[in-house]
Amino acid sequence: MSKQAIINTNTDTRLNKALVQINKNASSSINSEPMKKNALIDSLLNAAMDKMVRDKKIKL
Secondary structure, eight states, rough: OOOOOOHHHHHHHHHHHHHHHHHHHHHSSTTTOOHHHHHHHHHHHHHHHHHHHHTTTTOO
């Protein structure tokens, strides 16, 4: 399945700042690889959907 998203400039800037912070924190771990933007977006979407399921706003 292909993934496509349109991200506005403000969101892109915030994603990049978050990636820098995440990768700085993870850099001290052994064998850590830098997180990529797509992985961060997937993680954020999954967390948001999990919360919506817990709040009974959606059923998956």
